[in-house]
Amino acid sequence: MIDLRSDTLTTPTEAMRQAMARAEVGDDVYAEDPTVLALQDRVAETFGHEAALFMPTGSMSNVLAVRSLVQLGQEVLCESSAHIARAELGAHGAYSGVTMRTWTHPRGHVDLDAVRALHAPDMGPFFVRTAAVSVENTHNFAGGTVLPLDLLRDLREWATGVGVGIHLDGARLWNAHVATGTPLAEYGATADVLSVCLSKGLGAPVGSVLVGDADTVAEARVWRKRMGGGMRQVGILAAAGLHALDHHVERLADDHAHARLLAEACGVDPAAVETNIVVVERPDAARFVEAAAEAGVRVATVGPRTVRLVTHLGVDRDAAERAAAALARIGAPAA
Numbered sequence: 517m518i519d520l521r522s523d524t525l526t527t528p529t530e531a532m533r534q535a536m537a538r539a540e541v542g543d544d545v546y547a548e549d550p551t552v553l554a555l556q557d558r559v560a561e562t563f564g565h566e567a568a569l570f571m572p573t574g575s576m577s578n579v580l581a582v583r584s585l586v587q588l589g590q591e592v593l594c595e596s597s598a599h600i601a602r603a604e605l606g607a608h609g610a611y612s613g614v615t616m617r618t619w620t621h622p623r624g625h626v627d628l629d630a631v632r633a634l635h636a637p638d639m640g641p642f643f644v645r646t647a648a649v650s651v652e653n654t655h656n657f658a659g660g661t662v663l664p665l666d667l668l669r670d671l672r673e674w675a676t677g678v679g680v681g682i683h684l685d686g687a688r689l690w691n692a693h694v695a696t697g698t699p700l701a702e703y704g705a706t707a708d709v710l711s712v713c714l715s716k717g718l719g720a721p722v723g724s725v726l727v728g729d730a731d732t733v734a735e736a737r738v739w740r741k742r743m744g745g746g747m748r749q750v751g752i753l754a755a756a757g758l759h760a761l762d763h764h765v766e767r768l769a770d771d772h773a774h775a776r777l778l779a780e781a782c783g784v785d786p787a788a789v790e791t792n793i794v795v796v797e798r799p800d801a802a803r804f805v806e807a808a809a810e811a812g813v814r815v816a817t818v819g820p821r822t823v824r825l826v827t828h829l830g831v832d833r834d835a836a837e838r839a840a841a842a843l844a845r846i847g848a849p850a851a
């Protein structure tokens with residue numbers, strides 16, 4: 517079986533396991549795990565921010581990042597298919613008392629006109645105040661699309677002017693970096709607080725990192741503990757992240773090439789595939805998933821008519837070619 521359901525399905529390589537086994541560790545609740553500290557410093561510097569915090573999951577990282585910008589009863593604006601809106605099970609409302617309003621863009625892009633129209637300044641006891649805008653890069657449910665840097669810069673400039681914070685859900689920001697060549701610090705400069713995942717295409721078994729200024733990270737450290745996310749000798753996991761940053765970033769370009777191969781096989785324009793996610797529309801998505809499974813390829817639905825294919829570290833060129841051939845045999849939807 518070639519598993520294309522998600523890039524979270526990677527298992528640690530032998531070299532990554534060795535790096536994990538060798539990791540120097542300490543108690544990270546005491547901020548004494550040298551490997552965690554090294555990872556945090558490295559990621560903060562990469563994105564041009566003061567500080568960073570190792571997090572168990574991207575969802576917890578997003579929750580703490582958003583709450584650093586949005587107080588109880590205020591709102592965050594985001595695209596309607598954003599992970600924070602669709603796939604975090606209401607955590608921002610359930611834990612932080614944050615409400616959301618959304619704009620819709622077929623590629624998940626920032627729509628600054630829509631954001632401006634939605635924006636609610638502080639109007640006392642009459643309207644929910646907009647405290648932040650959240651953007652997702654690459655955009656998962658839009659199909660791994662890359663958010664154009666100039667739009668992110670325009671958004672940041674406008675937001676700074678009106679006193680609104682920017683959260684960047686960068687679960688797959690390294691994919692955007694490799695696809696476009698945009699330095700990670702330039703993406704970092706477009707947000708007040710970021711969350712990035714080591715457990716997606718980078719292939720670490722666990723881990724995300726929250727990135728921001730020193731005060732934000734200090735406060736997130738308190739909330740992480742409060743939510744039960746204070747971890748101890750977790751340098752074993754941070755070592756996997758450091759190994760991934762050393763060895764698994766440039767190779768994301770292979771995943772992107774493999775995704776274009778799969779797109780072509782499914783009748784999707786490969787030019788529209790920007791990174792490692794292919795969205796395939798079929799009248800009966802569940803039937804396509806079954807047919808693919810019979811042909812040896814695991815894929816998953818993300819809607820009744822939508823199937824998502826994700827390439828990753830666990831799918832080499834040969835596997836991608838075999839998957840493409842199998843999917844091509846399933847063919848286009850019956851009329």
Ligand SMILES: *Cc1c(COP(=O)(O)O)cnc(C)c1O
Pocket residue numbers: 572573574575576578599600652655656685687688713715716724
């Ligand atoms: C995977 C993902 C996250 C975080 O997910 P966890 O499973 O909680 O680590 C956040 N945002 C996006 C866009 C994602 O794809």
